[in-house]
Amino acid sequence: MNDPMTLEAPRDVRMGVWQPPRQQRAFRGLLTAFSYPGRVVHLADDGESATLLLLATLTDGASRLADPERRLAEDDIRRLGVRSSAVESADFVLCGAAHPPQMTPRLGSLENPEQGATLIIQVPALEEGIELHLTGPGIQAEQTLRVAGVDPAWWRLRDEWNVHFPLGVDLILASERAVAVLPRTTRLTVEGVH
């Protein structure tokens, strides 16, 4: 449990995501995904949700999470011990691929760009759908990423938010089991769009 006042972990198999060794393994998967943008990393095991696993790995009472579409179960938010917040002030924002947020997430500042938010976009599928062509740090020459069901408005918003490096947002695309990451430094062209 990430909430320190919850003393005992339930014994359900699905509850593995709350255990430190599981979170350590998940973090190493995330580390690979962040280091090599666009590579699909299979994060979750059977019965686990990649989104919940990555949130359990990265968030606790010291972080603020916005979930404007209520994608998480109340019970899971409570177990995370995370502070709920509006999109504009959240460290982590959970969104759907079909619904780009109306609000601008935190972009950080020139002095403190790390305060730019991490957006977790739940996508129907990775490794299928349209092709994204990626270049930038972590990518040797070019990386191709296929992702399904993402509203094209997302890519335009991402460009807008990331126009003034080092300010910007970092994206985690999460399917049911896998993740791929687009840090603010990754340059992206969408197949067929110029």
Place this chain on the structure above:
Amino acid sequence: MGYVAIKGGGRAIAGAEAAMEALRCAEGEAGTPLTLAAIEQQLRLLTSRVVSEGGLYHPRLAALAIKQMQGDTLEAAFALRAYRSTKPRLLDLPVQETRQMRLIRRISSAFKDIPGGQMLGPTTDYALRLMRLDLADESPEAFRSVSRRFLDGVADNDLPDSYPKVVDALREEGLLPPLTRSREAAFDITRDPLVFPVPRSAALATMARAETGSLLAIAYSNMRGYGDVHPTIAELRVGYLPVVLPHPVTGEPVEAGEVLVTECEVVAMYEGADSDGPPTFTLGYGACFGHNEVKAISMAILDRALQKGMRDGPANPSEDPEFVLLHVDGVDSMGFASHYKMPHYVTFQSDMDRLRTTQDKADAAQSSQGVES
């Protein structure tokens, strides 16, 4: 053999450990190991310093650290801090009320008499620093009877256990600005890095676990003239502060125990520019775990100096939050001073390469000049 053996680091460390241990026990047959209770009680000011600088109120563990580190306060406080790193933070403590302190000592240098009265309590302030040779060969019987005789005939309810605060009286008279409670949550220096500018709560928390000597040195620079606080001690109090926590189930406040703390409030000369209201005195605040009066006074003076620096920009080192707060932590400064003892072969090799290259260039330039002349 032309080259230095690469192996052997592990053996050297084990040897160093054994040598330290041999010195700790060098009394041999004649010696008696120190008990933790003896350290905690008889060296209580040392224990106080270590709980304060360690930032963890655990006098018994502090006593253990003092014993293990053979009396080195920097190392002992460090061990306590490192231990603290392994423990999760369970909750945000609500504001604790020092008016409720069970006092062993309180004085004010601002007034001859204060509500509740001055109480000198345990202090060496007015003791003559003459060697007490009788302590050199103290009999256990005499030692054991002191405490009993001191409390003999004193009824438990003879002493009021809490006193009103001097600054409250000053506030009532309008000499100090009224108390305003900050809406902002206190900055937690154990969880958030100091990124300047920092709020006052971050400065107070940093100073509360600062190394006493470092804090004193910077405060002293202000007292001597690199600054202009000119403080008067409104009140210095030492005692046991009840720690009140919300009950984990009901949320009702419950007293979980008490901690020995030292608190100091200094009043400084008024400044018209402080606010739009009438001029008032200004306040500097110091508090820390344990019985550490010099530290609490130094902290209160620096708090006042830093408030001025945060408002007007620093005119002196003691008013510069970055300068003060980044240089008073004993664990940081002592660790860094010690690290110079580690091998630096690679960087020194690199230094030599640069020096030789520039020397060669200088030689070449000189000899070519010699040819020309």
Place this chain on the structure above:
Amino acid sequence: MNVSYELPLDDAAYSFGFLDEYAKREVRRTILKAICIPGYQTPYASREMPMGRGFGTGGLQVTLSLIGEGDTVKVIDQGADDSVNAVNLRHFVELTCPGVDTTERTTEASLIQSRHRIPEVALSESQVMILQVPYPDPLVVVEPSEARRKVMHGEADYSRLLTKLYEDIVQFDEITISHRYPTRINGHYVIDPSPIPRYDVPRLDNSPALILLGAGREKKIYAVPPYTRAEPLAFDDVPFRVEDFRDAQGARRPCARCGATDSFLDELIDDDGNKQWQCSDSDYCHSRLAEHDTIPGEAMS
């Protein structure tokens, strides 16, 4: 007075990786942001570790936040696995991380924590390099205030640092920075790459492995992501130069032990006052000896 209480024995037990899970989570969040903003000194609430600030506490907090069962860790100091500080840190990892293997072989390691060197053998994508950092900010030589330095970094304004380098050239006809050579990452942030020699700086450029830098005392973590540009600051007419290991005749000195002419060398002075040169990377030296099965150094004596 609390004369009667005893120390609870379980208080002395430490959890896997020493740090509590909240501390690890914070370090993990910081590492990911550091990767997203290459070269940016990301602040975090560095914890006290049971060894001195300056002895590798920053690197260690990074290592302990990454480490888990199945990892193989290598710890080096000055290039050597058996240097006192490396032994001490490795021992601490062994003590607090049951189920983790340690190794002296660069090629076998999944995590490499190092002070002052990057191994001679090229790293791979399956490895993470963790460097211990005493001074994270290259701008400190020209600007003491951190608040002002943060603005300069954000704007990628390194004019004052370049001026400093230029003044060096005017005075000495050479850039005198020996180690901790300021290096620009992905064309924006300039980092202090930790006190690695200039010899190791080119290894930061386009590395297949992630490189993480941890400064415990200064409470910063920064990263050089894989396949990212890392360029030492220099001028067109005064290029960046690595340490020179040539003798007076201009021949590259070999390691006295393994004969390598392609490694960073330590200069040693023996009891007779003679100089010798020997690989700083002990694993590289041992591996070459094992391959060739001859010891030129011994043959000479």
